[in-house]
Amino acid sequence: MVYRPEIDGLRAVAVLPVILFHAGLSTFSGGYVGVDVFFVISGFLITSILIQDLQEGRFSIIRFYERRARRILPALFFVMLCCLPFAYAWMPPDKLADFGKSIVAVCLFVSNILFWRQENYFAATAEEKPLLHTWSLAVEEQYYLLFPLVLFVLWRFGRNPVFYCVMALAVLSLLLNEWALRNPDITNTARFYLAPTRAWELLAGSICAFLVTGGPRRANDALALLGLAAIVIPVFAFDKTTPFPSLYTLFPVVGTALIILYAGSSTLVGRLLSTRGFVGIGLISYSAYLWHQPLFAFARLRSLTDPGLALMMSMGVLSLGLAWLSWRFVEQPFRAGRNALLADRRSLFSACLAFSVAFMALGGVMVVRDGLPGRLSADALAHLRPADPRGAFMQACQLQEGRPIPPHPLQMCSGFMADGAADVMIVGDSHAGALAYPLLQALQEAGLSGYSTAYPGCIGLPGFRRLDDPRYDCDSYMTSMLEYAERSGTGTIVIVSRLPLYFHETSFDNGEGGHEKGGPFLIDRLDAAGQAGLPDSRAQRVLDGYAAEILALAERFNVVLVRPIPVAGWDVPAYLAKREMFGGGMSPLSTDAAAFRAWAAPVTEVLDRLDSPGLRQVDSTSPFCDPAPGGRCLNERDGVALYSDDDHLSQAGAEMLVPKVMEQILSFQSAP
Template identity: 50%
Template sequence: MKYRPEIDGLRALAVLPVIFYHAGVETMAGGFVGVDVFFVISGFLITTIIASELNSQQFSVVSFYERRARRILPALIVVLAITSILAVSIMLPFELVNYGKGLVGAVLFVSNIVLWKQAGYFAAEAEMNPLLHTWSLGVEEQYYLFFPLLLMVIWRFRRQWALPLLLLATLGSLGLAEWASTRMPSANFYLLPTRIWELMIGAMLSLWLMRRAQPQGLAAQLISLLGLVMIIVGIFAYNDQTPFPSFYALVPVLGAAAIILAATPATLVGKWLASKPLVIVGLISYSAYLWHQPLMAFARILAPDNHPDKVVMLMLALSSLVLAWLTWKFVEQPFRNKQRFGRNWIFTASLAGSALAVLLGVGLVASKGLLSQYPEKEWPIVEKTNVKFGEYVVAAHSMILARPIEEDKPVLVIVGDSFSQDFYNMISENNAFAHYQHVALFVPARCQLFYGKPYVEIEHHIAEGDRAMCAHRILSSQQVETIRKADVVVFASKWQSWSAAIMGESLAAMAIPEHIQVMVLGTKQFEKNRRVLLSEFRRADIPSIRRMDADILEINRTLKQSVKGYGFIDIAASFCSNGCPLFTTDGSPISYDGAHLTEAGARVIGNYLFTHPPLQQYGSASDAAMAAHSN
């Protein structure tokens, strides 16, 4: 295959936006599309090599995977080794457990599946995952498990069917991605079936150019320029709310294909991409991709608010390029030399390195992230993952979700998102509303609580990727009928400014009978950085508090004004009047993520709420007095 320097330049155009996106450069909010450009390049180059060798009857499956091993594994294992040393030195046990799972996933090329089971790519906690970026390696290597074999079969029986079959698979995968982008966004982002089409666009382009010449003259200039514009549009116009991959992904993907198709040394775009600086970045792009995320993740982990200074992040972006050059020079290049390292050596070394990584990953999970290295009294802070804490938040609430109403008991209806789950845990931990039947109605935080306004008037407030889902998950008239059958109804949500401002209108639109007591809980906030919690815990002589952010206080003021005439409970202004405590008196953290309550937190804050108006009458003490009086 003839070397095309402009493709190395295109690699630079792919990797730099990804790096700056992860560095938090706001103008490159769509920098993640660089990965899609990589997929097109990979599909094109690998298909060209395979098809050429099939045509000359020189293709070997063993040789193919040897090339993949030489290309992928040496740099990956070196980066994982150094990242693991840093992880063990820096991360807390609950983080190390997730790191261990990610490490196993990375070397087995299934990290996209591991990450799918954890947080979404655009979630805040994902930014602190040093191995977040390895999902794309998983997608590629899973693709190359079957694609060479598929081409071999097609070449043997019906070579002329190659393009139609790939086109059919591409359209099917793209259609699935568009459908899943709003219904299963995390699976859609990470998993192979909705990514195949991007690699196959490159594959089809390869087969096309094996039969036809590249465009020339004005056509080449226009096509390559259009391709560049399409990639730039994706980088600067998309963001984490763009459903992705979907039809939106066609813009950068077809842009990359257009550049590969038409950018030649005779075109302006081809000359620019073939310039020495871009070619150098393109040559080191794989190592740069490997290095950038661990550096930035550790910086976020160590920053007190998980948001390092922008200058620091830009310096880390540049540092990743320096490390990439060193890795390319002293790791990638030597291991591609077949005279220096033979096939058996490559396979043996790769297997040994991967096995060690798997053992370390399994060991980190089995040891609960080296938990025994910490005093037992610190375990409540450092042990549980957010997922484990989250299971507690959801568990009790799930038992009363949409429960049918019985006629023989007074009814408490709790309406809202995960903050309503928190409130129900306060009830459960304090045996409040003991003589009531409990019913829960759930509305996701992404959709917000509102009622009585047409969805088309509201949906602009909702993230674009959530709008289709929220159209079916907002508070419904059927749920409002349940609310109207209650004796007490409590609304609790992670309010946004807009939903807080119209909550009074929403309550009026529900036409709740006057005999029903209506209460609205304000939003809340605690310390979310567990390193800060651990540091404060170790300063036992100093009371630890967390001041509420001004925007949280403002949302609660807006909500209080909006629901005037209804009961309003402001946790921030009551329980946290002098700052929110970080721990209970026995040293247990009140919140695990800055928003949701631990079991101890639910017990303590619930105890406060149910011993003070307006909830005092529903506390366990009042219920006991009521029961005694009735006897």
């Protein structure tokens, strides 16, 4: 196979946006498309080698897997080995147990399946997974487990029939992805991680291999430039809200194919990509890809607050330096050839098996031993694993997206009702779920019955829908709760919801290194036909909708509206545990009250104007925040976290707010 320096240059175009995206550089909001470029390149190069072997009659599946092992495993195992001491020293038990699972999954090349089962690739918590990026290696290896065998079996029918079969498989995979995109029963996470909906990208590279090896290539400046633009523009134009993979993915995939097919050495793109800088980064791109995610993840794990851009960029530069070292001293010595380390095939496979078994044993210990909690002090563990009596109730009484709204009342949530009825009903999102259990206990002590189910990620008002995720049936949730309240004779509705998070297009930033991980969860108000309006008027429509729906509910029920609960911005228990582990000051943890008030202001200004005999409002900031200029909002009290993460109240925090809510509920009970 003829060496093409522009392909190595194209690897640089793929890896650099991925690194900058994971570093948190907002300009490169679509940098994740670099992985799709890698998929196409991989499909092209591997299929080219397979076609050449088949044409020359020297195809060997064992030799193929040997080449893959030499290419992939030495650098991968080296990076995993380097991760172990930092994981042991810096990871809390739950994350170390997850890390152990990922080690096992990487060795079995099923990490994409593991991460599919765990969380969204774009979730903020995923940024702290050192081996998250290995999902793409798993997709490739699953593809190459079957593709060479399929190619070998079909080759007897001739080159052209095989080519058309490959094209048909690519189309089927793309159609499968589009079907899954429109099927509410299949999550976006499944489509993102799993091989069946990604195979068409690798097959696009395979199609290029057939075209290139089928005759002389034709250089074309215009098509090569178009291909480069199709890769580069999405790097800046796409973001986490872009449906992916989808037809949008055709941009980087087709762009890569155009460069492979038409960026000859005589073209501008070919000459650009063949320059020393692009080729140099391309040569080390695999190692750079391996190194960048662990460096970023451990920087986040070690920092008390979100690491600054300067630190993350320095980690990005370090990943390139480490990439050169591992390319030079790990990748190169193990490459195929007489002078390669472990040149004998048997010794290579034996060494790979031994390392895999050792890694899986270590990972298994981390999982079985529950993340080795004995590494941490008792105080650090107390912050990470606080006793929480709400646990079982919250788990049973929080609905999940994508599942039908169950009929009320739910048996597990009915323990505070009396004769099948509830004087007070608590509705809302996960903030309602965090407050519900201690509030129901207080109601019971006051001689009142209560009922609550929460729907995390759904505003606690009817007439709205989530724009960013159609799996959330928010309007149906509120409609069902209110219908049940009327049927059962409920007099008072308590609404607890993160109203600013649904209004804003960014989550809360406390200005001190803490940025809320959840959201934003964009919503819009539905009209009479169940449709949302034009995007440019969404903000005002949402604010007007808040006011209208709250006042409408106050005509049907006594309404206690819990105003926006202060958000910490950083994971409070994790922050306190890290402070125990790494040091960093012992003053009570708090945030700037003005920062939260400014963020919530568009919503609170609307709430301030609401007036109805059937409405009471609870000032949620008063138990936590000093109202004076320069005041602070407490995140802990007497060493106890008031939050269970960066925004949800802990049991201790909820108990501080419950008396304020009870005061307003009881004011209705005593009213004439």
